[in-house]
Amino acid sequence: MTTRNRPTPPAAESTAEPRRRRVQSAEMGMGILKALAALGGAASLTAVAQAVGESTAKVHRYMASLVEQDLVAQEPLSQRYFLGQAAIHIGLAALRQCDPIRAGEPALVRLQAELGVTCFIAVMGNQGPTILRIEEPALPVVVNVRAGSVLPLLWSATGQVFLAHAEGGALDAQMLQEWERSTPTQKSLVPRKAAIAALREQVRAQGCASVQGLLSAGISAVAAPIRQHTGQVAAVLTALGASGGFDAAPAGRIATCVRQEAEGISAALGFVG
Known part of the structure:
Protein backbone atom coordinates (compact mmCIF):
# COMPACT_ATOMS: atom_id res chain seq x y z
CA MET A 1 0.00 0.00 0.00
CA THR A 2 1.44 3.38 -1.01
CA THR A 3 1.35 6.22 1.52
CA ARG A 4 1.37 9.74 0.18
CA ASN A 5 2.60 12.78 2.04
CA ARG A 6 -0.38 14.91 2.84
CA PRO A 7 -0.03 18.68 2.71
CA THR A 8 -0.13 20.48 6.04
CA PRO A 9 -3.61 21.88 6.67
CA PRO A 10 -3.79 25.68 6.47
CA ALA A 11 -4.82 25.91 10.12
CA ALA A 12 -1.69 24.06 11.24
CA GLU A 13 0.51 26.32 9.10
CA SER A 14 -1.03 29.44 10.58
CA THR A 15 -0.43 28.11 14.10
CA ALA A 16 3.18 27.07 13.47
CA GLU A 17 4.27 30.37 11.94
CA PRO A 18 3.48 32.59 14.96
CA ARG A 19 5.16 30.01 17.20
CA ARG A 20 8.35 30.18 15.14
CA ARG A 21 8.26 33.98 15.29
CA ARG A 22 7.90 33.89 19.08
CA VAL A 23 10.85 31.52 19.39
CA GLN A 24 12.96 33.73 17.12
CA SER A 25 11.98 36.80 19.14
CA ALA A 26 12.97 35.07 22.38
CA GLU A 27 16.30 34.04 20.86
CA MET A 28 16.98 37.60 19.74
CA GLY A 29 16.12 39.01 23.17
CA MET A 30 18.40 36.52 24.91
CA GLY A 31 21.14 37.27 22.38
CA ILE A 32 20.93 40.98 23.21
CA LEU A 33 21.14 40.30 26.95
CA LYS A 34 24.15 38.03 26.43
CA ALA A 35 25.79 40.69 24.26
CA LEU A 36 25.28 43.33 26.94
CA ALA A 37 26.81 41.02 29.54
CA ALA A 38 29.78 40.25 27.28
CA LEU A 39 30.29 43.98 26.65
CA GLY A 40 30.65 44.61 30.36
CA GLY A 41 27.01 45.15 31.25
CA ALA A 42 26.63 48.50 29.45
CA ALA A 43 27.08 49.49 25.80
CA SER A 44 25.78 51.69 23.01
CA LEU A 45 23.04 50.52 20.66
CA THR A 46 25.58 50.34 17.82
CA ALA A 47 27.93 48.12 19.84
CA VAL A 48 25.13 45.73 20.77
CA ALA A 49 23.88 45.59 17.18
CA GLN A 50 27.38 44.73 15.98
CA ALA A 51 27.71 42.07 18.67
CA VAL A 52 24.50 40.29 17.62
CA GLY A 53 25.00 40.93 13.90
CA GLU A 54 21.72 42.80 13.34
CA SER A 55 20.72 46.31 12.28
CA THR A 56 20.44 49.04 14.91
CA ALA A 57 16.81 49.57 13.97
CA LYS A 58 15.93 45.94 14.68
CA VAL A 59 17.91 45.84 17.92
CA HIS A 60 16.28 49.11 19.03
CA ARG A 61 12.82 47.52 18.75
CA TYR A 62 13.90 44.63 20.95
CA MET A 63 15.58 47.00 23.39
CA ALA A 64 12.27 48.81 23.87
CA SER A 65 10.60 45.54 24.89
CA LEU A 66 13.44 44.63 27.21
CA VAL A 67 13.28 48.07 28.84
CA GLU A 68 9.54 47.57 29.44
CA GLN A 69 10.32 44.31 31.25
CA ASP A 70 13.09 46.00 33.32
CA LEU A 71 15.64 43.59 31.88
CA VAL A 72 17.46 46.53 30.31
CA ALA A 73 17.67 50.22 31.26
CA GLN A 74 19.08 53.27 29.47
CA GLU A 75 21.31 56.02 30.82
CA PRO A 76 19.65 59.33 29.80
CA LEU A 77 22.84 61.32 29.14
CA SER A 78 25.03 58.80 27.35
CA GLN A 79 22.10 56.84 25.85
CA ARG A 80 23.99 53.66 26.67
CA TYR A 81 21.99 50.58 27.55
CA PHE A 82 22.77 48.50 30.62
CA LEU A 83 21.35 45.46 32.38
CA GLY A 84 18.26 46.34 34.42
CA GLN A 85 17.07 45.35 37.87
CA ALA A 86 15.17 42.30 36.64
CA ALA A 87 18.32 40.98 34.93
CA ILE A 88 20.31 41.60 38.10
CA HIS A 89 17.78 39.67 40.19
CA ILE A 90 17.94 36.75 37.75
CA GLY A 91 21.73 36.79 37.92
CA LEU A 92 21.75 36.86 41.72
CA ALA A 93 19.31 33.96 41.86
CA ALA A 94 21.58 31.98 39.55
CA LEU A 95 24.64 32.81 41.66
CA ARG A 96 22.91 31.58 44.81
CA GLN A 97 22.60 28.19 43.10
CA CYS A 98 26.30 28.07 42.21
CA ASP A 99 27.62 25.13 44.21
CA PRO A 100 31.11 23.98 43.11
CA ILE A 101 30.37 20.40 44.12
CA ARG A 102 27.11 20.18 42.20
CA ALA A 103 28.54 22.05 39.22
CA GLY A 104 31.67 19.90 39.27
CA GLU A 105 30.13 16.43 39.55
CA PRO A 106 29.82 15.77 35.79
CA ALA A 107 33.41 16.94 35.22
CA LEU A 108 34.63 14.83 38.14
CA VAL A 109 33.02 11.67 36.78
CA ARG A 110 34.29 12.44 33.28
CA LEU A 111 37.84 13.10 34.50
CA GLN A 112 38.00 9.87 36.48
CA ALA A 113 36.72 7.85 33.51
CA GLU A 114 39.23 9.47 31.15
CA LEU A 115 42.30 9.18 33.37
CA GLY A 116 41.43 6.01 35.28
CA VAL A 117 42.72 7.43 38.57
CA THR A 118 41.21 8.71 41.81
CA CYS A 119 39.72 12.19 41.38
CA PHE A 120 38.10 14.44 43.96
CA ILE A 121 36.85 17.95 44.71
CA ALA A 122 37.87 19.62 47.98
CA VAL A 123 36.86 22.87 49.68
CA MET A 124 38.56 24.84 52.42
CA GLY A 125 37.10 23.76 55.76
CA ASN A 126 37.74 24.89 59.32
CA GLN A 127 40.66 22.49 59.71
CA GLY A 128 42.05 22.73 56.18
CA PRO A 129 41.34 21.45 52.64
CA THR A 130 38.54 18.91 52.98
CA ILE A 131 37.45 16.33 50.37
CA LEU A 132 33.71 16.51 49.75
CA ARG A 133 33.23 14.46 46.57
CA ILE A 134 35.45 11.62 45.34
CA GLU A 135 35.43 9.26 42.35
CA GLU A 136 37.63 6.19 42.39
CA PRO A 137 38.58 3.63 39.71
CA ALA A 138 37.61 -0.02 39.96
CA LEU A 139 40.97 -0.74 41.61
CA PRO A 140 41.55 2.39 43.71
CA VAL A 141 45.02 3.46 44.77
CA VAL A 142 45.73 2.37 48.34
CA VAL A 143 45.89 5.79 49.96
CA ASN A 144 44.05 7.04 53.01
CA VAL A 145 41.80 9.64 51.42
CA ARG A 146 38.02 9.59 51.34
CA ALA A 147 35.12 12.01 51.56
CA GLY A 148 35.71 14.04 54.71
CA SER A 149 39.50 13.65 54.71
CA VAL A 150 41.45 16.80 55.60
CA LEU A 151 44.62 17.42 53.60
CA PRO A 152 47.69 19.50 54.52
CA LEU A 153 48.42 22.82 52.83
CA LEU A 154 52.11 22.27 52.10
CA TRP A 155 52.35 18.56 51.38
CA SER A 156 49.33 17.96 49.14
CA ALA A 157 48.67 19.29 45.62
CA THR A 158 45.19 20.28 46.78
CA GLY A 159 46.53 22.29 49.72
CA GLN A 160 49.18 23.97 47.60
CA VAL A 161 46.50 25.35 45.27
CA PHE A 162 44.55 26.81 48.19
CA LEU A 163 47.78 28.19 49.64
CA ALA A 164 48.88 29.75 46.35
CA HIS A 165 45.62 31.64 45.89
CA ALA A 166 44.89 32.58 49.52
CA GLU A 167 44.41 36.31 50.04
CA GLY A 168 46.64 38.07 52.55
CA GLY A 169 48.10 35.86 55.25
CA ALA A 170 44.92 33.92 55.99
CA LEU A 171 46.60 30.51 55.89
CA ASP A 172 50.10 31.45 56.99
CA ALA A 173 49.76 30.34 60.63
CA GLN A 174 48.42 26.91 59.65
CA MET A 175 51.11 26.57 56.99
CA LEU A 176 53.93 27.32 59.45
CA GLN A 177 52.51 24.86 61.98
CA GLU A 178 52.55 22.18 59.27
CA TRP A 179 56.16 23.02 58.41
CA GLU A 180 57.24 22.75 62.05
CA ARG A 181 55.61 19.32 62.36
CA SER A 182 56.91 18.01 59.02
CA THR A 183 59.49 15.27 58.45
CA PRO A 184 63.15 16.06 57.69
CA THR A 185 62.58 14.95 54.10
CA GLN A 186 59.65 17.32 53.68
CA LYS A 187 61.62 20.18 55.21
CA SER A 188 64.47 19.56 52.81
CA LEU A 189 62.06 19.86 49.87
CA VAL A 190 60.46 23.08 51.13
CA PRO A 191 63.13 24.90 53.20
CA ARG A 192 61.16 27.53 55.03
CA LYS A 193 59.69 30.83 53.92
CA ALA A 194 61.67 31.68 50.79
CA ALA A 195 60.82 28.32 49.22
CA ILE A 196 57.17 28.62 50.29
CA ALA A 197 56.86 31.98 48.53
CA ALA A 198 58.47 30.49 45.42
CA LEU A 199 56.09 27.51 45.62
CA ARG A 200 53.07 29.80 45.67
CA GLU A 201 54.32 31.71 42.65
CA GLN A 202 55.07 28.51 40.77
CA VAL A 203 51.57 27.10 41.34
CA ARG A 204 49.97 30.34 40.15
CA ALA A 205 52.17 30.43 37.04
CA GLN A 206 51.46 26.78 36.15
CA GLY A 207 47.74 26.99 36.81
CA CYS A 208 48.07 23.83 38.88
CA ALA A 209 50.03 22.17 41.70
CA SER A 210 51.97 18.95 41.20
CA VAL A 211 53.44 16.70 43.91
CA GLN A 212 55.27 13.37 43.76
CA GLY A 213 55.67 11.37 46.96
CA LEU A 214 55.44 14.49 49.11
CA LEU A 215 52.41 13.48 51.18
CA SER A 216 52.58 9.69 50.75
CA ALA A 217 55.46 7.68 49.31
CA GLY A 218 54.71 6.38 45.82
CA ILE A 219 51.69 8.66 45.34
CA SER A 220 51.54 11.60 42.93
CA ALA A 221 48.82 14.20 42.42
CA VAL A 222 47.88 17.18 40.28
CA ALA A 223 45.36 19.82 41.39
CA ALA A 224 43.83 22.94 39.80
CA PRO A 225 41.64 25.75 41.16
CA ILE A 226 37.88 26.03 40.70
CA ARG A 227 36.94 29.71 40.79
CA GLN A 228 33.64 31.38 41.57
CA HIS A 229 32.41 34.40 39.61
CA SER A 266 34.71 27.69 36.93
CA ALA A 267 32.89 28.87 33.81
CA ALA A 268 29.73 27.12 35.05
CA LEU A 269 30.08 29.10 38.30
CA GLY A 270 30.22 32.38 36.36
CA PHE A 271 33.97 32.96 36.23
CA VAL A 272 35.24 34.66 33.09
CA GLY A 273 39.00 34.15 32.93
Whole structure:
Protein backbone atom coordinates (compact mmCIF):
# COMPACT_ATOMS: atom_id res chain seq x y z
CA MET A 1 0.00 0.00 0.00
CA THR A 2 1.44 3.38 -1.01
CA THR A 3 1.35 6.22 1.52
CA ARG A 4 1.37 9.74 0.18
CA ASN A 5 2.60 12.78 2.04
CA ARG A 6 -0.38 14.91 2.84
CA PRO A 7 -0.03 18.68 2.71
CA THR A 8 -0.13 20.48 6.04
CA PRO A 9 -3.61 21.88 6.67
CA PRO A 10 -3.79 25.68 6.47
CA ALA A 11 -4.82 25.91 10.12
CA ALA A 12 -1.69 24.06 11.24
CA GLU A 13 0.51 26.32 9.10
CA SER A 14 -1.03 29.44 10.58
CA THR A 15 -0.43 28.11 14.10
CA ALA A 16 3.18 27.07 13.47
CA GLU A 17 4.27 30.37 11.94
CA PRO A 18 3.48 32.59 14.96
CA ARG A 19 5.16 30.01 17.20
CA ARG A 20 8.35 30.18 15.14
CA ARG A 21 8.26 33.98 15.29
CA ARG A 22 7.90 33.89 19.08
CA VAL A 23 10.85 31.52 19.39
CA GLN A 24 12.96 33.73 17.12
CA SER A 25 11.98 36.80 19.14
CA ALA A 26 12.97 35.07 22.38
CA GLU A 27 16.30 34.04 20.86
CA MET A 28 16.98 37.60 19.74
CA GLY A 29 16.12 39.01 23.17
CA MET A 30 18.40 36.52 24.91
CA GLY A 31 21.14 37.27 22.38
CA ILE A 32 20.93 40.98 23.21
CA LEU A 33 21.14 40.30 26.95
CA LYS A 34 24.15 38.03 26.43
CA ALA A 35 25.79 40.69 24.26
CA LEU A 36 25.28 43.33 26.94
CA ALA A 37 26.81 41.02 29.54
CA ALA A 38 29.78 40.25 27.28
CA LEU A 39 30.29 43.98 26.65
CA GLY A 40 30.65 44.61 30.36
CA GLY A 41 27.01 45.15 31.25
CA ALA A 42 26.63 48.50 29.45
CA ALA A 43 27.08 49.49 25.80
CA SER A 44 25.78 51.69 23.01
CA LEU A 45 23.04 50.52 20.66
CA THR A 46 25.58 50.34 17.82
CA ALA A 47 27.93 48.12 19.84
CA VAL A 48 25.13 45.73 20.77
CA ALA A 49 23.88 45.59 17.18
CA GLN A 50 27.38 44.73 15.98
CA ALA A 51 27.71 42.07 18.67
CA VAL A 52 24.50 40.29 17.62
CA GLY A 53 25.00 40.93 13.90
CA GLU A 54 21.72 42.80 13.34
CA SER A 55 20.72 46.31 12.28
CA THR A 56 20.44 49.04 14.91
CA ALA A 57 16.81 49.57 13.97
CA LYS A 58 15.93 45.94 14.68
CA VAL A 59 17.91 45.84 17.92
CA HIS A 60 16.28 49.11 19.03
CA ARG A 61 12.82 47.52 18.75
CA TYR A 62 13.90 44.63 20.95
CA MET A 63 15.58 47.00 23.39
CA ALA A 64 12.27 48.81 23.87
CA SER A 65 10.60 45.54 24.89
CA LEU A 66 13.44 44.63 27.21
CA VAL A 67 13.28 48.07 28.84
CA GLU A 68 9.54 47.57 29.44
CA GLN A 69 10.32 44.31 31.25
CA ASP A 70 13.09 46.00 33.32
CA LEU A 71 15.64 43.59 31.88
CA VAL A 72 17.46 46.53 30.31
CA ALA A 73 17.67 50.22 31.26
CA GLN A 74 19.08 53.27 29.47
CA GLU A 75 21.31 56.02 30.82
CA PRO A 76 19.65 59.33 29.80
CA LEU A 77 22.84 61.32 29.14
CA SER A 78 25.03 58.80 27.35
CA GLN A 79 22.10 56.84 25.85
CA ARG A 80 23.99 53.66 26.67
CA TYR A 81 21.99 50.58 27.55
CA PHE A 82 22.77 48.50 30.62
CA LEU A 83 21.35 45.46 32.38
CA GLY A 84 18.26 46.34 34.42
CA GLN A 85 17.07 45.35 37.87
CA ALA A 86 15.17 42.30 36.64
CA ALA A 87 18.32 40.98 34.93
CA ILE A 88 20.31 41.60 38.10
CA HIS A 89 17.78 39.67 40.19
CA ILE A 90 17.94 36.75 37.75
CA GLY A 91 21.73 36.79 37.92
CA LEU A 92 21.75 36.86 41.72
CA ALA A 93 19.31 33.96 41.86
CA ALA A 94 21.58 31.98 39.55
CA LEU A 95 24.64 32.81 41.66
CA ARG A 96 22.91 31.58 44.81
CA GLN A 97 22.60 28.19 43.10
CA CYS A 98 26.30 28.07 42.21
CA ASP A 99 27.62 25.13 44.21
CA PRO A 100 31.11 23.98 43.11
CA ILE A 101 30.37 20.40 44.12
CA ARG A 102 27.11 20.18 42.20
CA ALA A 103 28.54 22.05 39.22
CA GLY A 104 31.67 19.90 39.27
CA GLU A 105 30.13 16.43 39.55
CA PRO A 106 29.82 15.77 35.79
CA ALA A 107 33.41 16.94 35.22
CA LEU A 108 34.63 14.83 38.14
CA VAL A 109 33.02 11.67 36.78
CA ARG A 110 34.29 12.44 33.28
CA LEU A 111 37.84 13.10 34.50
CA GLN A 112 38.00 9.87 36.48
CA ALA A 113 36.72 7.85 33.51
CA GLU A 114 39.23 9.47 31.15
CA LEU A 115 42.30 9.18 33.37
CA GLY A 116 41.43 6.01 35.28
CA VAL A 117 42.72 7.43 38.57
CA THR A 118 41.21 8.71 41.81
CA CYS A 119 39.72 12.19 41.38
CA PHE A 120 38.10 14.44 43.96
CA ILE A 121 36.85 17.95 44.71
CA ALA A 122 37.87 19.62 47.98
CA VAL A 123 36.86 22.87 49.68
CA MET A 124 38.56 24.84 52.42
CA GLY A 125 37.10 23.76 55.76
CA ASN A 126 37.74 24.89 59.32
CA GLN A 127 40.66 22.49 59.71
CA GLY A 128 42.05 22.73 56.18
CA PRO A 129 41.34 21.45 52.64
CA THR A 130 38.54 18.91 52.98
CA ILE A 131 37.45 16.33 50.37
CA LEU A 132 33.71 16.51 49.75
CA ARG A 133 33.23 14.46 46.57
CA ILE A 134 35.45 11.62 45.34
CA GLU A 135 35.43 9.26 42.35
CA GLU A 136 37.63 6.19 42.39
CA PRO A 137 38.58 3.63 39.71
CA ALA A 138 37.61 -0.02 39.96
CA LEU A 139 40.97 -0.74 41.61
CA PRO A 140 41.55 2.39 43.71
CA VAL A 141 45.02 3.46 44.77
CA VAL A 142 45.73 2.37 48.34
CA VAL A 143 45.89 5.79 49.96
CA ASN A 144 44.05 7.04 53.01
CA VAL A 145 41.80 9.64 51.42
CA ARG A 146 38.02 9.59 51.34
CA ALA A 147 35.12 12.01 51.56
CA GLY A 148 35.71 14.04 54.71
CA SER A 149 39.50 13.65 54.71
CA VAL A 150 41.45 16.80 55.60
CA LEU A 151 44.62 17.42 53.60
CA PRO A 152 47.69 19.50 54.52
CA LEU A 153 48.42 22.82 52.83
CA LEU A 154 52.11 22.27 52.10
CA TRP A 155 52.35 18.56 51.38
CA SER A 156 49.33 17.96 49.14
CA ALA A 157 48.67 19.29 45.62
CA THR A 158 45.19 20.28 46.78
CA GLY A 159 46.53 22.29 49.72
CA GLN A 160 49.18 23.97 47.60
CA VAL A 161 46.50 25.35 45.27
CA PHE A 162 44.55 26.81 48.19
CA LEU A 163 47.78 28.19 49.64
CA ALA A 164 48.88 29.75 46.35
CA HIS A 165 45.62 31.64 45.89
CA ALA A 166 44.89 32.58 49.52
CA GLU A 167 44.41 36.31 50.04
CA GLY A 168 46.64 38.07 52.55
CA GLY A 169 48.10 35.86 55.25
CA ALA A 170 44.92 33.92 55.99
CA LEU A 171 46.60 30.51 55.89
CA ASP A 172 50.10 31.45 56.99
CA ALA A 173 49.76 30.34 60.63
CA GLN A 174 48.42 26.91 59.65
CA MET A 175 51.11 26.57 56.99
CA LEU A 176 53.93 27.32 59.45
CA GLN A 177 52.51 24.86 61.98
CA GLU A 178 52.55 22.18 59.27
CA TRP A 179 56.16 23.02 58.41
CA GLU A 180 57.24 22.75 62.05
CA ARG A 181 55.61 19.32 62.36
CA SER A 182 56.91 18.01 59.02
CA THR A 183 59.49 15.27 58.45
CA PRO A 184 63.15 16.06 57.69
CA THR A 185 62.58 14.95 54.10
CA GLN A 186 59.65 17.32 53.68
CA LYS A 187 61.62 20.18 55.21
CA SER A 188 64.47 19.56 52.81
CA LEU A 189 62.06 19.86 49.87
CA VAL A 190 60.46 23.08 51.13
CA PRO A 191 63.13 24.90 53.20
CA ARG A 192 61.16 27.53 55.03
CA LYS A 193 59.69 30.83 53.92
CA ALA A 194 61.67 31.68 50.79
CA ALA A 195 60.82 28.32 49.22
CA ILE A 196 57.17 28.62 50.29
CA ALA A 197 56.86 31.98 48.53
CA ALA A 198 58.47 30.49 45.42
CA LEU A 199 56.09 27.51 45.62
CA ARG A 200 53.07 29.80 45.67
CA GLU A 201 54.32 31.71 42.65
CA GLN A 202 55.07 28.51 40.77
CA VAL A 203 51.57 27.10 41.34
CA ARG A 204 49.97 30.34 40.15
CA ALA A 205 52.17 30.43 37.04
CA GLN A 206 51.46 26.78 36.15
CA GLY A 207 47.74 26.99 36.81
CA CYS A 208 48.07 23.83 38.88
CA ALA A 209 50.03 22.17 41.70
CA SER A 210 51.97 18.95 41.20
CA VAL A 211 53.44 16.70 43.91
CA GLN A 212 55.27 13.37 43.76
CA GLY A 213 55.67 11.37 46.96
CA LEU A 214 55.44 14.49 49.11
CA LEU A 215 52.41 13.48 51.18
CA SER A 216 52.58 9.69 50.75
CA ALA A 217 55.46 7.68 49.31
CA GLY A 218 54.71 6.38 45.82
CA ILE A 219 51.69 8.66 45.34
CA SER A 220 51.54 11.60 42.93
CA ALA A 221 48.82 14.20 42.42
CA VAL A 222 47.88 17.18 40.28
CA ALA A 223 45.36 19.82 41.39
CA ALA A 224 43.83 22.94 39.80
CA PRO A 225 41.64 25.75 41.16
CA ILE A 226 37.88 26.03 40.70
CA ARG A 227 36.94 29.71 40.79
CA GLN A 228 33.64 31.38 41.57
CA HIS A 229 32.41 34.40 39.61
CA THR A 230 34.52 36.82 41.69
CA GLY A 231 37.72 34.98 40.79
CA GLN A 232 38.22 33.60 44.29
CA VAL A 233 39.04 29.91 44.60
CA ALA A 234 35.89 28.11 45.73
CA ALA A 235 37.22 24.55 45.49
CA VAL A 236 40.06 22.47 44.05
CA LEU A 237 39.88 19.61 41.54
CA THR A 238 42.53 16.90 42.07
CA ALA A 239 43.68 13.73 40.30
CA LEU A 240 45.75 11.25 42.31
CA GLY A 241 47.50 7.99 41.46
CA ALA A 242 50.47 5.67 41.94
CA SER A 243 53.65 7.47 40.86
CA GLY A 244 54.81 4.66 38.56
CA GLY A 245 52.04 5.21 36.03
CA PHE A 246 51.07 8.77 36.87
CA ASP A 247 52.57 11.65 34.90
CA ALA A 248 52.48 14.57 37.33
CA ALA A 249 54.35 16.98 35.04
CA PRO A 250 52.59 20.37 34.88
CA ALA A 251 52.67 20.22 31.07
CA GLY A 252 51.63 16.56 30.90
CA ARG A 253 48.34 15.01 29.83
CA ILE A 254 46.94 14.57 33.35
CA ALA A 255 47.66 18.16 34.38
CA THR A 256 46.19 19.45 31.12
CA CYS A 257 42.97 17.46 31.65
CA VAL A 258 42.66 18.57 35.28
CA ARG A 259 43.15 22.24 34.35
CA GLN A 260 40.64 22.05 31.50
CA GLU A 261 37.96 20.43 33.65
CA ALA A 262 38.58 22.92 36.48
CA GLU A 263 38.25 25.80 34.02
CA GLY A 264 34.98 24.33 32.73
CA ILE A 265 33.57 24.11 36.27
CA SER A 266 34.71 27.69 36.93
CA ALA A 267 32.89 28.87 33.81
CA ALA A 268 29.73 27.12 35.05
CA LEU A 269 30.08 29.10 38.30
CA GLY A 270 30.22 32.38 36.36
CA PHE A 271 33.97 32.96 36.23
CA VAL A 272 35.24 34.66 33.09
CA GLY A 273 39.00 34.15 32.93
